Amino acid sequence: MTEETFDIAVVGAGAVGLSAALAFARDGYRTALVGGLDVRRDGRTVALLNGSIRFLDAVGAWPALRDVSAPLETMRIVDDTGSLFRPPPVAFSAGEIGLDAFGWNIENATLVEGLAEKARHQDNLTLIPEQATAFEAGGGAAVVSLKDGSELRAGLVVAADGRNSMLRQSAGIEVRRWSYPQSAVTAILAHDRDHRDSSTEFHTRHGPFTLVPLPGRRSSLVWVTSTEEAQRLAALDDDALARRIERQAQSLLGAMRLDGPRGLVPMSGLSVSRFWAPRLALVGEAAHVFPPIGAQGLNLGFRDVASLRDAVVDARGEGRAAGDEETLRRYQRGRDLDVRLRTAAVDSLNRTLLTGLLPADFLRGAGLLALSNIGPLRRAVMREGVLPRVGAPRLMQDAQRA
Template identity: 80%
Template sequence: MTESTYDIAVVGAGAVGLSAALAFARDGYRTVLVGGLDVRRDGRTVALLNGSVRFLEALGVWPAVAAAAAPLETMRIVDDTGSLFRPPPAAFRAGEIGLDAFGWNIENVALVEALAEAARTREALTLVPEFATGFATDEAGAVLTLAEGGTIRAGLMVAADGRNSKLRQKAGIGTQTWSYPQSAMTVILAHDRDHRETSTEFHTRHGPFTLVPLPGRRSSLVWVASKAEAERLSGLDDAALALAVERQAQSHLGAMRVDGPRGLVPMSGLSVNRYSSRHLALVGEAAHVFPPIGAQGLNLGFRDVASLRDAVIDGGEEGHGPGSDETLARYQRGRDLDVRLRTAAVDGLNRTLLTGMIPTDFLRGAGLLALSNIGPLRRIVMREGVLPRVGVPRLMQGVSSG
């Protein structure tokens, strides 16, 4: 059995794992990425917010990503709950806070393919398309056992292996999980009218129904509904589904047709007791799982990676190794509050839509009305959503050097 040694090993070759491997290799660390690519098309997209765009620019992959993405210049919210306190539709425009777009929407698989292409040519990065079967630590670092034989040793192991992370389980890191009485149906659609780079979110009593622009007259849909209704919708033929979408969207984009694969995602959440263990750091869905609301999941995963990168760089300047206790404690401090706040925000929004209680409806409607009519408040909220000023990792500030 052969053993290879690296500074940093990343396990999991999704978008978060690929970005982590690229980030560390970019800084000169001998890095290995372990795992096979998942390029199945399931109708899911991600809206990359401003910080994620800057991060991808720093990794040198943004031009390839932008070519397959559509800008989100306006975000429109329509209260379709039937509440007595239903406010008028609200529109938020990126130009109001000096941005060309709040973010860019791209199919998940296209993003993974762009990151993978960059990884194949990145110096100091080795790709090992195998599954990991074992994980252990000793004084020198962490050791990963591969399915086809051989081991990998590294000072820092980065677990980017998803919500069912084997590395997290082997490290004994506890989790809290919860679920909602909903599922989200995802699908790619073509439509008769231009979306005008506008994302439209209908707040319904069963959850958000969100149409997000893609290049051309195409949009991605996340339709959150009761589990039974989401299963019914996902079982419709293309023509019936397109008609159901058009009606739910109040014909706002004209006639629809299904233009890509569809998926069905149970609405659930996961949080962890801590973000690291001995020589191990958790990133992405190994550390937190969100329902597909508010574009938080992958953007938060990229923020994990950029924050871990800062902790490793700063720890190194103080003489600590990438997987040292001091470096990982710095990472823990950098992630805890950010993740908790985002988790609470997404959970709170979803539950307020489901409750149907008059006081809750009143507060939600009053809040949206205030954002629509009070310009300074609206701009503060928009900036915090896409351009937070506190605790932003350096690569998300547009800083290209360590």
């Protein structure tokens, strides 16, 4: 059995884990990234909001990703629920809050590939393409056991190993799970009309139907609907599904065709009792899961990483270890409000779409009407949606700050 020692070990080589490894290695920590890449293409994309772009730029990954992404200059919401309180469509323009774009949309697999390429050439970073099988925290370090029989020791282990996190289970962190009577159909589409760098989210009675621009006359689809309807849609051939999508989109982008793989994802949620255990910090879907509404999921995961990085860097400046209890408690304090507010907001919006109750329809319609007509409120909501104004991690405030 062999053993290596690192300052920080990140377990999980998805987008969140890769970004964490890059961030810590950039700051001079001897870092290990444990896990194999998952670059399967299933029609899923992510809208990287402005704060995430700044973070990725700070760790040196964004320049290579920009040309394979599309800007989100305008975001529209259309109430398609058939409600008695149906408000007019609402449009949010990035220019109103001084941005060229709210963010950029990119295929998940392309993002992971780009981050992995950056990681291969990053100083202070060792890539270990093995599965972690066990975790144990000791007094001065944690030990992670690997499938090949080797072990590694680290002062701090970062759990970026997803919603079924082995590390979280090993640490005994309590989890609350829930599910929705919905699934999401995901796909990449080509279409006749220019999307004009605008995303459109139709709120239907079974969930949001969202088209987000990609480079060229292409868009990504996330269609959240009832589980039964999603399975029926998934069973259609490409031409029939494209026609069904065009009809649901009210021919907004003209004729459509499938331009890549598609996926079917059950909708569920997860929250944790705390974001840390001795020598362990949870980030990304190891810490929170909720429906793909409002482009919050991966952006929240990147904020986890950037906040943890701040706590660790500050601890070093104060003479404390990366994995000591006060460092991790500081990380917890920095994430509690942001994560719980976003989880509650997304969950509440999704459930109001499903209820069909008149009071819920009235409140949702009144809220959209207020956003449409009250400029200061609309701009405040846009700024908060892009990046929290209170407690934003330093690398998301300014990509040049250390």
